[in-house]
Amino acid sequence: MIEKYLRQSPLAHMGLGARSGDDTAKAEVRLAERPFFGFVNLRGPGADPAFLGAFKAASGYALPTEAGTSGGGGNTTALWLGPKEWAILDTRGDPDAGPRMADELRTALADFRVAVTDVSESRACIRISGPKARATLQKGCPLDLHPQAFRPGHCAHTRLAKATALIHLNGNDSAPEEAIFDVYTVRSFGEYVWLWLEDAGREYGVTARLS
């Protein structure tokens, strides 16, 4: 396989390390690219107990069936995208996680009408945290991101400014001010979303980190 250093993350060309304009200590919005991850799009009969059982048997946890929620176990997390669609994530930074996860799921779910598609390479992931992370995202997202409405573990496949985005609030019961959001967007929209977040967060102070 190609040497990892030759692989370019979606925002590698932006020189993010050199962009941190604001005083890191004072900045209320922190941005970082999460460069390599596994992201598999899974379609399947969400109402079929046998399918849900097969997934659980293979992955060790249940696929979320409630809108806007996630579930996880072991090394992966499943995000609900629709009644018949999920994103299966492995966020440990392994650039080859996607194909491996896709192979495993294809084998485990071969008996069902499913589609397993590795889309890891087609997504950029921007992590946004800090006390004003919610306020910054809310500027471009029509859904209610208030801590009472959008809680840790929640996810939404929605709109962020003029891009499609999958927003995932990490953690289980972390305090709202410590909220850490992962924003997945189509790879070629990554630069736009980053620039948009920098601009939207500007009044709060933005600092950029490499990861």
Next chain:
Amino acid sequence: MTQSFRLPEGGVIDRGRRLGFRFDGRDYMGCAGDTLASALLANGVHLTGRSFKYHRPRGILSAGAEEPNALIQLGEGARCEPNLRATQIELFDGLIARSQNRWPSLDFDIGALNNRMSRLLPSGFYYKTFMWPASFWMKYEFIIRHSAGLGQAPEGRDPDRYDKTFAHCDVLVVGAGPSGLAAALAAGRGGARVILAEQDALLGGSLWSGNGETIDGAPARDWIEAARRELEAMAEVTILTRTLAYGYFDHNFVALVERVTDHLGGVAGKQPRQRLWKLRAKQVVLATGAIERPLVFAGNDRPGIMLADACRTYVNRFAVQPGKRAVVFTNNESGHLAALDMAAAGIDVAAIADLREDPMGPASERTEAAGLRVIPGSAVVGTKGERRVKQVRIARLNPDGTQALAAGENLDCDVLAMSGGWNPSLHLFSQSRGKVRFDSGLGCFVPGASAQAERSAGSCNGVFGLNDCLAQGFNAGKQAAQDAGIKAGSKGGAAPQAGNGDFLPARWIWEVPSGKPAGRAGKAFVDFQNDVTANDLKLALREGYESIEHVKRYTTTGMGTDQGKTSNVNAIGIVAQTQGREIPDVGVTTFRPPYTPVTFGVFAGRDVDDLLDPVRKTPIHDWHERAGAAFEDVGQWKRPWYFPQAGETMHQAVNREVKAARESAGIMDATTLGKIDIQGRDSAEFLNRVYTNAWTKLAVGRCRYGLMLNEAGMVIDDGVTARLGEFHYLMTTTSGNAAPVLAHLEEYLQTEWPDLDVHLTSVTDQFATVTISGPKARALLADVAGDMDLGSQALPHMGVGDGRVAGIAARIARISFTGEMSYEINVPASCGLALWQALMTAGAKYAIVPYGTEAMHVLRAEKGFIIVGQETDGSVTPIDLGMDWIVSKKKTDFIGKRSLTRPDIIKPDRKQLVGLLTGDPKEVLPEGAHLVEGAVGQPPVPMLGHVTSSYESPNLGRSIALAMIKGGRDRMGQSLQAPLADGRTIACTVTGPVFLDPEGTRLND
């Protein structure tokens, strides 16, 4: 200038912070806490503008959003903003403002001639004037724009930054007067997510205009402060001051504009100038207050004639005397309150003319006790004073109020405070589609049935006593929180307590008689901003405009930025009186958003410059930039257009690139091609239905070209689809069409064919795609894909296989859009740059040349390959393109099949794709040029079609063109003419569309 009308104490201004400002070129001083209006009045300046139509001198009428006269141009150059109300502009140091609608100066205005000629400017003037002749419209318009108009657009680009945000809450409270504050407290105490929006800089609303009110035993100001502190301490309450709720839309969507830094005078720092809030509220409490109504009498528009409550506001909030000697004209108790407060502020109150025969009420009693002169059953029937009111004439009225008796008495004054009752601010309620009803006791419209999850509280709901406002506001907040699903428990507390006062009783006389025949008395204005008088309304009625909606449009009353805030009810009252109808029968016109004007900048927000639209770049983009590529926009993508070398023109660069792809090897970044992953047992059947050709027999490891039609049989997309597995395909679409094609396919899957086991996933960005093309392509690929068998046996034309290229896992498809042997190499997107660099390095010995979209276009045109969107325009069928070979005759159905048999589709003279060769091989036809037969004679000349693609072909050593020509395939060898815009006519010959290698030998060696 000194602030000679400033009171020595009182008000909520900071006398220690003096602010300098300039109005119409003169310098003045004001205080922190002033508005521009209060600061001008503190300096004795009333004259602030000229009226819209008659250019009459106009002064400050009000102290709030309803101001129709004092419209101001604020700032200079790119930062100037027109049509702001001086009553709402917070003063800052260095503020520069100009009056509007005057020329050459405010004091001497040439347009005031209109006033003298006002008989020539009746209602409906525009309609009447511009009926005939039509060609005069441009001239009239120029003159009108020059002499009338409202303010000027800023010069240059807006230097400020604007923010936009979505927001959600349980309870939105609009207005932070006593009712709104009580509502916010009640809702907030229960734990609801509350947004309290107040257009003013201060919370408290009308409480600042009053004098001596107490709430819960404390002075009102202390109660406001306590309420503010309590609300600020609530985690789920957001207080937005300087925030206007300007529009109320469906599903409780309310739009607000927050003026974040306007009051700092352009010192925005990192903060935006303004912020647009796109708010979805579960419940809305409207506590928007009420606006005092002017009285309609002769000469009621002179500077110095003000609303009575505005006089109170200037005295009590801003510590400004609106004049030194006042007359009050009222039909209700409010005028008496103004008289009392002005007298207490040392203003000589000459008299109170009260339309009521027997004024009584709590305020009247106090004016009487204070020894102020009250003239009951009387009216102001005329005024004098050019740039400021100097004198008013007061006369007794007959018992039914229809006539003035005797000549009356002249009183000198420099301010006239008038009160004609109160109008609840119903604008948002009306925008929410709530129905208003007329309350004859209150003499105003009040909210009726709600249309959305909304309730009104306080004076906007026709409740004017302070205690009643507090109680209703508190209850509304509590109920709203409950209806939003908040379980409050017992934390709510009780409603604040205060005394009650009212403006009733009142006497309604919609048009005050003047004692002179109509036309001889001074003008009695109904709508100050639009310069509409009582006589204009009556003229409209005489001319047959009976519906209030027609009267509104014909006279323009209640229109424009003002939206009838002070004029609406008076106009309806006068119409009702003239027609002898009841006000509810006349009805009410519609209030339109915005409540007050909103600047365009806030709608643009940050969607400007780099963020106007997403810019999509491929993983190889940086290399192209370093190589000096010129880029072309394809949808949102940036694609290399051509790669000029030092000193090369575009023409030279493209020719070099085109030749290299035919003679050695070219390399192109094709990442932007749309890619759709198709999985499922019915995938082949699905492809059969969405493409015109047959897919069932396509073997695994093979590709096929497909044309996609819409229901009308027109070509909408094309591309190559590869079969990767038994139930697995990869479709490619044109770059700009990826999203629409996916939406088209999903729509069919979800609505027409839900039974099919097919799933579609966009994988456009998953792969970086690099195409190498040319006679050396295979040799080059062999050098870097060592283990792969690239022989035509293993990987024939239209074959696809997996392997490694430069160590990278790759999918290689041998497909060609150039007519040369080509390989399309797909690798994970993160490896795209590495792949490109490896191919460039390995390709050096084959003289590899990167080529852009322009060279690609030339190469494919040499082969007669179409580009969807260039040869096609949504009205072109496969038959028109000469591509019958790709339309299956055997398939029972596919999208568009039925349409291909319609008579219009099969008629012989449809435009068909052909090639064109110019007589002069050097001449390149312009794309879009029309083609005609024979010599160009007198128009009309029948058009045969147009040039769709046209290039110089370096490989053929001449120009080539593709065109869509009527009956083109029957015209082979025919000579046609292309008349150009520059007067020349170019002769050309119709040929087949394939100019190079028609047998395809270069593909299939």
